[in-house]
Amino acid sequence: MPRLILSPRLAASRRFTFLVLLGGILAGLVVSGGFLLTQGMGLSDLASQFVGYTFGNPAGLDQTLTRSIPLILVGLSVAVCLKVKFWNIGVEGQLWAGAMAATAVSLYHIGPEAVRLWVMCVAAMLGGGLWCGVCALARVRLRANEVVTTLLMNYVAYMLAQQLLYGAWRNPQDSFPVSKVFAPGETLALLGFGHVHAGIFFSLGAALFCWWLCGFARVGYMAKAVAANPAAARAVGVPAGAVVLLMATLGGALSGLAGFTIVCGEEHRLTQFVGNDFIFPSIVIAYLARSNPLGVVVAAIAIAALYTAGDSLKAFYQLPGATVLTIEAILLLCVCCAEFWLRYQLGWAKSTKVAP
Amino acid sequence: MKLTKLAGLALAALVAAAPAAQAQVKIPKPKIAFIFLGTATDGGWSQSQDTARLALAKAYGKVPFVENVPEQTDKVEQAVDLFISHGGNVIIAGSYGYSDAMAAEAKAHPNLAFINMAGISSAPNLESPYPKTYQGWYLAGMAAGYATKSKQLGMMLGFPIPDVLWDINSFALGAQATNPGTIVHVAFVNSWSDPVKEAQISQAMIQQGADVIATDMDSPAALVVAEKAGKYSVGYQVDMGKSAPNGILTSVVFHWEKELLPAVAAMKAGTWKSQGTPLYGIDTGVVDIAPLEHIPADDIAKIKAVRQKMIAGSFDVWAGPIKDQSGKVEVPAGSAPTIDQLWNMNYLVSNVKGSMK
Numbered sequence: 001m002p003r004l005i006l007s008p009r010l011a012a013s014r015r016f017t018f019l020v021l022l023g024g025i026l027a028g029l030v031v032s033g034g035f036l037l038t039q040g041m042g043l044s045d046l047a048s049q050f051v052g053y054t055f056g057n058p059a060g061l062d063q064t065l066t067r068s069i070p071l072i073l074v075g076l077s078v079a080v081c082l083k084v085k086f087w088n089i090g091v092e093g094q095l096w097a098g099a100m101a102a103t104a105v106s107l108y109h110i111g112p113e114a115v116r117l118w119v120m121c122v123a124a125m126l127g128g129g130l131w132c133g134v135c136a137l138a139r140v141r142l143r144a145n146e147v148v149t150t151l152l153m154n155y156v157a158y159m160l161a162q163q164l165l166y167g168a169w170r171n172p173q174d175s176f177p178v179s180k181v182f183a184p185g186e187t188l189a190l191l192g193f194g195h196v197h198a199g200i201f202f203s204l205g206a207a208l209f210c211w212w213l214c215g216f217a218r219v220g221y222m223a224k225a226v227a228a229n230p231a232a233a234r235a236v237g238v239p240a241g242a243v244v245l246l247m248a249t250l251g252g253a254l255s256g257l258a259g260f261t262i263v264c265g266e267e268h269r270l271t272q273f274v275g276n277d278f279i280f281p282s283i284v285i286a287y288l289a290r291s292n293p294l295g296v297v298v299a300a301i302a303i304a305a306l307y308t309a310g311d312s313l314k315a316f317y318q319l320p321g322a323t324v325l326t327i328e329a330i331l332l333l334c335v336c337c338a339e340f341w342l343r344y345q346l347g348w349a350k351s352t353k354v355a356p
Numbered sequence: 357m358k359l360t361k362l363a364g365l366a367l368a369a370l371v372a373a374a375p376a377a378q379a380q381v382k383i384p385k386p387k388i389a390f391i392f393l394g395t396a397t398d399g400g401w402s403q404s405q406d407t408a409r410l411a412l413a414k415a416y417g418k419v420p421f422v423e424n425v426p427e428q429t430d431k432v433e434q435a436v437d438l439f440i441s442h443g444g445n446v447i448i449a450g451s452y453g454y455s456d457a458m459a460a461e462a463k464a465h466p467n468l469a470f471i472n473m474a475g476i477s478s479a480p481n482l483e484s485p486y487p488k489t490y491q492g493w494y495l496a497g498m499a500a501g502y503a504t505k506s507k508q509l510g511m512m513l514g515f516p517i518p519d520v521l522w523d524i525n526s527f528a529l530g531a532q533a534t535n536p537g538t539i540v541h542v543a544f545v546n547s548w549s550d551p552v553k554e555a556q557i558s559q560a561m562i563q564q565g566a567d568v569i570a571t572d573m574d575s576p577a578a579l580v581v582a583e584k585a586g587k588y589s590v591g592y593q594v595d596m597g598k599s600a601p602n603g604i605l606t607s608v609v610f611h612w613e614k615e616l617l618p619a620v621a622a623m624k625a626g627t628w629k630s631q632g633t634p635l636y637g638i639d640t641g642v643v644d645i646a647p648l649e650h651i652p653a654d655d656i657a658k659i660k661a662v663r664q665k666m667i668a669g670s671f672d673v674w675a676g677p678i679k680d681q682s683g684k685v686e687v688p689a690g691s692a693p694t695i696d697q698l699w700n701m702n703y704l705v706s707n708v709k710g711s712m713k
Contacts, residue, residue: 053441057441058441059437059438059440059441060441062437063434063437063438066430166546174515174517175515175516175517175712176453176515176517177546178427178453194437195430195433262430266429266430267428267429267430268429271426271427271428271429272426272427272428273426273428273431274428311422311434311435311438312438312442314422314423315389315420315421315422315435315438315439315442316420316442321424
């Protein structure tokens with residue numbers, strides 16, 4: 001009698017991998033759609049909010065694109081770290097560190113005015129890089145688990161930012177806990193389409209750079225070796241510790257850059273909330289993109305669209321803010337479940353006759 | 357000095373807007389939307405605005421809203437854009453910290469009307485109204501003065517900005533008027549709503565000897581603590597009596613609908629134009645006090661008499677002489693500050709104990 005059996009899959013083709021990912025996303029969308037239908041939305045509402053508004057409407061598209069700028073960067077941050085199996089749960093802390101570093105440059109007038117914006121950019125990357133690099137160093141030298149250290153560093157950065165905003169950096173004009181507004185030369189230019197600012201070039205440039213680094217540069221190749229088997233990599237002469245340190249620092253720098261795009265492109269000052277609500281989407285984005293830097297761009301724009309639609313659901317359908325988080329979680333779970341098929345295959349057991 | 361600079365800027369913005377203020381904004385079919393700082397049921401600030409939202413909904417149909425919008429430019433602009441892209445043409449928000457974002461949106465959409473309650477920015481199509489909360493707080497101060505035995509009151513507030521400073525100062529002046537020698541302990545919470553901290557401050561003030569706790573915050577947390585300790589309390593924004601039924605003296609309440617209903621009606625008629633940053637007094641009903649409780653009827657009558665004088669325009673809370681904490685005369689005898697001077701307030705009156713930090 002034929003029996004269904006599950007057996008490990010030795011290798012999955014690229015095409016099959018892609019189809020599995022697509023299937024996971026589709027399944028997630030169907031489940032999410034069903035969930036929203038139970039919340040009192042109609043099918044046509046779903047279409048108009050999720051497709052019509054987020055991409056078809058200029059205001060919606062504006063919001064989607066503007067939102068995607070920091071999301072691409074934090075998604076890249078997690079993705080780059082994952083290349084060396086370094087779990088970066090600290091994008092918010094790194095983003096705060098970057099935003100604070102950029103703000104410090106503005107407040108203390110560091111560097112010549114003509115290149116101030118670039119100094120802020122570099123400072124933000126250094127700040128974010130340092131914030132994550134410390135955790136990588138702790139892992140390489142002390143074997144400290146980076147999931148714990150990067151997570152805790154979020155709180156350190158947040159508390160530091162609050163300390164500054166309620167102390168030295170408090171707006172002198174009205175004692176509000178926000179920094180002084182940046183000078184016009186210290187902000188990213190608008191591109192003439194709503195609130196979309198020049199930060200989008202930083203995001204796309206960073207994605208291209210990461211794509212090149214991971215796919216074509218020597219260090220990307222080494223990263224693959226380290227991720228596959230650190231001991232074996234070390235044995236053949238790959239400086240595993242240095243590679244982890246480098247990739248994690250780069251990841252932190254990307255989150256720091258996200259902080260730079262927010263304070264210089266959107267807020268034009270440091271506020272109390274710039275670093276909130278990035279950890280969960282960053283992980284979802286990196287995972288949906290399977291850590292592919294160009295895939296991160298697509299995933300980040302999709303998640304940004306989800307947030308844009310979520311705002312609309314809140315305002316016009318009175319759905320709670322947790323709705324968007326729920327959908328994100330559904331998508332992530334479905335993609336994770338779909339990955340099962342990359343590792344296992346279903347087949348019929350061949351009936352073998354055992355000689356009597 | 358710095359506050360002066362800020363008010364100067366606000367004034368300059370007003371002056372700059374003045375020639376264009378002739379332009380009227382006509383909204384034949386108002387589609388209104390609200391942006392709340394807290395939740396619509398926060399028991400204070402946003403709830404008082406939600407009452408106005410419901411009144412407008414009765415007159416103009418469904419009024420959508422978003423809650424918990426932080427005082428952050430991109431979040432406010434996202435909310436405004438969302439409503440505008442869905443056909444909204446009257447955008448009503450409510451926070452001081454939204455001022456910059458609302459000014460930017462008003463500039464980007466000159467044909468739509470914007471109102472930002474408690475804001476400080478204005479444009480031909482953006483008005484930032486605020487009630488003369490000091491009138492209500494003076495009356496509440498009188499009540500507290502009558503109620504206190506220890507001659508020590510406690511009040512907590514958000515940030516030391518002019519329209520918050522005048523709340524504590526008028527409260528202290530009112531208490532001084534009915535019970536000379538009464539002092540008010542002050543604490544700034546550095547937030548508009550932080551229930552945990554509010555409760556702690558309330559507790560600390562009671563331990564220092566305060567027997568009336570007044571809150572200028574967006575939640576009734578402080579009153580709950582006062583009620584438990586058997587002390588009197590004064591609420592704010594909505595009638596907070598439910599949170600402290602045995603100890604509440606009154607609440608300084610907002611009736612935003614009394615300002616917003618006529619404003620939207622004028623927009624519909626094409627006669628609305630931004631008044632800049634107007635102050636609405638107790639005579640308009642936008643600010644008032646909730647029913648007075650737990651003090652003798654004689655005292656209630658005296659407070660009501662002052663309220664009537666305020667409505668008639670024959671009583672000025674800020675009539676001199678008023679001295680600050682250092683003893684410096686801020687308002688000389690026989691004079692009263694102008695509205696601009698009120699918007700520049702940066703001192704605490706002599707019977708307030710504590711600092712602006």
